[in-house]
Amino acid sequence: EESAGGADWPETLVVAAVPSEESSSLQQSYEPLLETLREQLGIEVEFLQATDYAGIIEAQNSGKVDLAQYGPFSYVLAKTRGADIDVAGVMTDAPDAEPGYQSYGIALASNDAVNGIEDFSGKTVCFVDPASTSGYLYPSEGLLSAGIDLDADITPVFAGGHDASVLSVKNGDCEVGFAFDAMVDSNLIESGDIEPGEIKTVWKSEVIAGSPMAIRNDLPADLSAEIRRIILEEVNVDQLIAAGKCTSTEDCGLTDENVWGWVEKPDSFFDGVRKVCEVTGSENCQ
Secondary structure, eight states, X not given: XXXXXXXXXXXXXXXXXXXXXSOSOHHHHHHHHHHXXXXXXXXXXXXXXXXXXXXXXXXXXXXSOSEEEOOHHHHHHHHHTXXXXXXXXXXXXXXXXXXXXXXXXXXXXXXXXXXXXXXXXXXXXEEXXXXXXXXXXXXHHHHHHTTOOTTTTOEEEEOSSHHHHHHHHHHTSSSEEEXXXXXXXXXXXXXXSSOTTSEEEEEEOOOEEOOEEEEEXXXXXXXXXXXXXXIIIISBHHHHHHTTSOSSHHHHOBTTTTBOEEEOOOGGGGHXXXXXXXXXXXXXXX
């Protein structure tokens, strides 16, 4: 079958993402994007579920992945480590909202000994992944700003997912932890994994730039332009409702973060993340 594009287009486009929580339905949550790319590009589109951000960075670096959904920090890391990529779009909850979210520092509501981030000293602290923006980078900066030494003053645990970090605090494996805002405020409450009011938020980061979808710069220019157009114009909740594929924002939400879609932003949108990287002196940022 002849592809719609030029002779230099690849036969298959590979799209990758990392789950933000234990999920068997990650690919399903990306299906509207994958399907639209298939239909409009006329080429095969494959989905790769990576287990961690390091895996995605490596795969995109070696040219095995064409399009990848990152967190802000892992995107910055990918570029630092030599990936020739650029922002194709940034996740947002609404077309006119500034894409962003916060990192939360949490404890059990019943834990009277923890009321602020300064109380994390001496505790077992759950983080998400060493390349997680709201699950590690911003928390590190918050702890350092509170005078807490990341090596000497805490016992760190990497939980692997934002849900696992919160649930480890719930079940006592960690005394305190970090996760992104919606995981604490809504996702785990809606799934019935935590009760409303069971977990308290004792610290919030500044607003973090939203999560980017990044595209390899060495794809054919006409293909790259078409992919960007599809991401920014064709795949969002409004379009899905208009096409009769779903009926409401609730059941149309894209990706496992249930977002509206993606909006255009330049690479400089992530300079705030680079600044926090410098402040923490994280070897990950080198």
